Amino acid sequence: MSKENKIGPKISRLRELRGMKQEALATALGVSQQTVSNMERSAELEEDLLTQVSQILGVTPDAIRNFDEEAVFNIINTFNDNSSNNGAWSTQPTFTFNPIDKLLEAHEENKKLYERLLEAEKSKVELLERLLNNK
Incomplete structure (x- = not known):
């Protein structure tokens, strides 16, 4: 199974993007830090554990399953490209x-x-x- 299809590295990256340490996730799950470390190297997780992790990270289980870091950075770069004004920051807020x-x-x-x-x-x-x- 390729790294892109493994659930563990996706959890690890989402946890890091949320600014959460393994210890904090472990405490929230009621497990050891080593258990979280092993989980983040796993190809798959049981559905109930995935649901718990997703709730702690504030995302859905599907968001974890479908997480694609490259797509996230493409979205961020597209946002930055569209929000810039020839490289200068706009002083006027843009409201939707x-x-x-x-x-x-x-x-x-x-x-x-x-x-x-x-x-x-x-x-x-x-x-x-x-x-x-x-x-």
Whole structure:
């Protein structure tokens, strides 16, 4: 089995890209660092272990299975090529959304949460008043 098809090296590289040490992954899995080292040299993993690892790394099992470092770097290079302005950095941010709309959405959501909190507090006061009046 070629290195590209081995699951262990893909886990190793994803772990490194996440800035995680083998010891941290081992602790999260409840195994030794040596077990993680052996796992990262493995061609295959049991599905339940792969699922655990993927959750810890914050990706899906399929993302690990299909991980291709060359494709990642091609995406990064394409992004950098498209985001540059003849080699100069742009001082204007490029948004794919309207920040004012997002701010208004957040404000509306905050308002709804406040109203729900207010209703919950009113319910508590009413319940307390009923309890005190029944005594």
